[in-house]
Amino acid sequence: MEPSYRVLARKYRPQMFQDLVGQDALVTLLQNAIRLKRIPHAILLTGVRGVGKTTTARILAKAVNCVGPDGEGTEPALEPCGVCPHCCDIVADKHLDVLEMDAASRTGVEDIRELIDSVKYRPVRSRFKVYIIDEVHMLSRNAFNALLKTLEEPPPSILFIFATTDAHKIPITVRSRCQRVDLPRVSVATLAPFLQGIAQKEGVSLSESASRLLGHASEGSVRDSLSLLDQAIALADETGVSEGLVTQMLGLCDVQPLLTLMGHLFAGEVAQALDAFAGLYAKGMDPLMLLEDMLRLTHLLSRAACREAEVMSEQESAFFETFAPRLSVPMLTRTWQILLKGQSELTLSPHPERAMEMLIIRLGYVSQILDIPPTAEGEHQDGAKKKVLMTS
Numbered sequence: 001m002e003p004s005y006r007v008l009a010r011k012y013r014p015q016m017f018q019d020l021v022g023q024d025a026l027v028t029l030l031q032n033a034i035r036l037k038r039i040p041h042a043i044l045l046t047g048v049r050g051v052g053k054t055t056t057a058r059i060l061a062k063a064v065n066c067v068g069p070d071g072e073g074t075e076p077a078l079e080p081c082g083v084c085p086h087c088c089d090i091v092a093d094k095h096l097d098v099l100e101m102d103a104a105s106r107t108g109v110e111d112i113r114e115l116i117d118s119v120k121y122r123p124v125r126s127r128f129k130v131y132i133i134d135e136v137h138m139l140s141r142n143a144f145n146a147l148l149k150t151l152e153e154p155p156p157s158i159l160f161i162f163a164t165t166d167a168h169k170i171p172i173t174v175r176s177r178c179q180r181v182d183l184p185r186v187s188v189a190t191l192a193p194f195l196q197g198i199a200q201k202e203g204v205s206l207s208e209s210a211s212r213l214l215g216h217a218s219e220g221s222v223r224d225s226l227s228l229l230d231q232a233i234a235l236a237d238e239t240g241v242s243e244g245l246v247t248q249m250l251g252l253c254d255v256q257p258l259l260t261l262m263g264h265l266f267a268g269e270v271a272q273a274l275d276a277f278a279g280l281y282a283k284g285m286d287p288l289m290l291l292e293d294m295l296r297l298t299h300l301l302s303r304a305a306c307r308e309a310e311v312m313s314e315q316e317s318a319f320f321e322t323f324a325p326r327l328s329v330p331m332l333t334r335t336w337q338i339l340l341k342g343q344s345e346l347t348l349s350p351h352p353e354r355a356m357e358m359l360i361i362r363l364g365y366v367s368q369i370l371d372i373p374p375t376a377e378g379e380h381q382d383g384a385k386k387k388v389l390m391t392s
């Protein structure tokens with residue numbers, strides 16, 4: 001490891017709007033506000049952790065105060081130049097007119113009063129005085145009240161940027177005085193190529209399926225996806241980051257045994273499904289983790305049954321093709337319900353493996369009764385066998 005090693009999330013932290021991943025609508029909105037000179041006094045950025053709220057806040061702070069590389073700029077810039085004194089000082093966290101506060105650690109009215117007292121002074125050396133308050137929902141009620149007075153009559157050249165994961169915890173009186181911008185979770189389809197780009201810059205090969213698994217596991221958070229990639233790179237050998245490595249790292253069941261088990265279930269082959277589970281259990285697979293994987297796969301297949309171009313690994317899409325005629329949406333939603341219910345049964349049961357077996361039996365049975373052709377004259381290859389099973 002190099003002495004100057006920085007985690008990927010810091011190293012590749014976006015410095016310009018165009019670098020933000022999967023936030024095109026947000027960028028358009030903020031750049032329009034800058035272009036039309038309609039920058040609000042208060043902006044509320046909401047979204048799950050790691051989607052880029054504070055990063056966006058800092059880019060915006062730079063953009064509104066940027067004077068361009070020549071230092072001649074008189075208007076807020078659509079993109080911060082990154083080299084002028086304002087941009088540099090904001091990145092270095094030493095700009096006099098850009099104040100950042102974490103409401104999670106400073107929740108009291110005194111903290112906010114100190115900040116509000118400084119609001120009445122004009123910016124020292126820039127166009128806008130910017131207050132970035134992270135996790136703003138953590139402020140106390142008194143602190144919000146104090147803040148509200150300022151928001152009601154904001155002095156000119158003030159920009160409040162609030163960031164929160166819990167917008168509904170902010171009093172409506174405060175919320176209604178902010179322009180709210182929601183940052184969506186970033187999709188796997190966006191994260192996967194993004195991670196591959198980062199891996200390439202780091203000189204590490206990252207397989208496409210591995211990047212999709214990382215994208216799935218990070219649940220729409222860019223920061224989480226980069227942390228996971230960090231971990232994966234640390235574990236990788238000279239061949240790079242493979243699907244197998246990520247599967248192992250995430251503790252996911254290797255996808256092929258899972259597909260085999262689910263294949264038997266969807267075919268109504270209960271005995272074979274029980275054998276497949278016994279094999280996995282003997283190898284040390286935790287029934288609850290397996291259930292988690294079964295849920296994930298069912299969700300994926302349900303989506304694939306409803307729309308084309310679902311992001312799946314090669315094995316998963318091959319599986320889907322094979323079972324597509326059987327995988328009706330009612331069957332999949334039923335499977336989902338049973339699995340979800342099974343989750344609490346497994347947690348409660350003193351013998352999770354027995355609970356899992358019961359679950360498999362129930363699932364296999366359900367796919368037998370639901371596996372009926374849509375029309376009476378519809379052909380069904382296993383029709384005869386099914387009838388026997390149902391009546392037996």
Ligand SMILES: [Zn+2]
Nearest residue numbers: 066081084087
């Ligand atoms: Zn600049």
